[in-house]
Amino acid sequence: MISFEGLILTAGVPIYQQIVLYVKRGMAAGTIVDGDELPSRRVLSALLGVNPNTIQKACRILEEEGLLCSHAGAKSYASVSPRQMEQIRRQLLQADARTLVEAMKQMGVTREEAVTLITDLWKGEEEV
Amino acid sequence: MISFEGLILTAGVPIYQQIVLYVKRGMAAGTIVDGDELPSRRVLSALLGVNPNTIQKACRILEEEGLLCSHAGAKSYASVSPRQMEQIRRQLLQADARTLVEAMKQMGVTREEAVTLITDLWKGEEEV
Amino acid sequence: MISFEGLILTAGVPIYQQIVLYVKRGMAAGTIVDGDELPSRRVLSALLGVNPNTIQKACRILEEEGLLCSHAGAKSYASVSPRQMEQIRRQLLQADARTLVEAMKQMGVTREEAVTLITDLWKGEEEV
Amino acid sequence: MISFEGLILTAGVPIYQQIVLYVKRGMAAGTIVDGDELPSRRVLSALLGVNPNTIQKACRILEEEGLLCSHAGAKSYASVSPRQMEQIRRQLLQADARTLVEAMKQMGVTREEAVTLITDLWKGEEEV
């Protein structure tokens, strides 16, 4: 069963997108593997405190991308091949890193400063 | 005069937020300093290819945060003290870095791998 | 025993409604008369390839309208008086005809054109 | 401006489908021609007493079928070629007539009886 404990919803960005991204990142990390069972719409909606319809939209998108397999009346399962996993991982890493680099450069931060900032934050979070 | 040449609008996220963030990052970088003049609503609207109302909304937000000083019928000027600049810089850097670290960790990326990814991307962009 | 051979399920409209309508039309046609036995839930479910719950819902509606008489653990029988049959027949015919006339008129079809269309289609189906 | 006065919403069938069908029938009848302006979402929603989102869904479907042309911030216009009009007309007429013939046959009505029913109803409505 896929766990959504680590998902912290942020205001201002569409909820269904956050759910889709969370699942994709889990697949990229290997936390979510092929055949994993997804909690039902109702359970997930209660767990995240959002409307079942919002969950449904996220699931529909994942299904259209071939990452989720769901049939009426039956449970839903993750459907991700090693090839897809690798592709997702690369895409997400590139997108995240690129966003940060763009922001840093625009703020006049040097590469060394950026790396220091990242490593410091990384260590700080590990202590928590 | 504040330049908006580096602003590349991304689809999916509110335009006025992108404008606000662009100005804030410029202030954090020192590119935009206290007293800098903002292009008129009309000019900016034409420059970015967006609706004047959208520009107006971004300006209103910046004004409410005390980062823009505008009087009716007159030009608008950046209003940022060294103390504000430092605060904005720290906030934005922390936010961006934290977002990346969270994403990387969720995807099971090690610190070394993340740093390598960042530095590589940084160099690659410099060549462009 | 009531036959359901002629029932062709259409997607998009609730199945239980289609079943109810099929039975009513059979009563209006005299194909289904008072005392006729209904196949069991299980058999009907298998015959139509539908969930037993859906069959159950259709039966409940017919029962509430007094057109079906079923006792726990026993078979179900059609319960329709000549008066009811005539009423159902008139209602359904009027409803169907009215729907068509409305549609035709809205599309600017003349009465002659409509009659020709109907008779042609009628003959065409008889050949099949 | 396209008029929706003749649209009477029926319960049990999706509202957006009824709206789509109404527009198509208008095109088939020549009542709605290429370039005709559609009332705004808000106006239509108030006129029909339904949610603007329901109107939006109907419009989206019409747009996907190439029968409506709408741009953000601008009015929406019907977009139907003579060829499309003829095609729609044929499809709708066939569908409506076929539905009626099936129903009538199932109820054991003869062709003559059906035609009489239709013509009588047609005259009756004309008097109204």
Next chain:
DNA sequence: GTGGTCTAGACCACC
């Protein structure tokens, strides 16, 4: 119990 759809109301970007 499951997933899927329809209607509803609020918000956003744009003219």
Next chain:
DNA sequence: GTGGTCTAGACCACG
């Protein structure tokens, strides 16, 4: 003012 999107709640068919 316009069209477009997101979230919400109720309902349906199904296993």
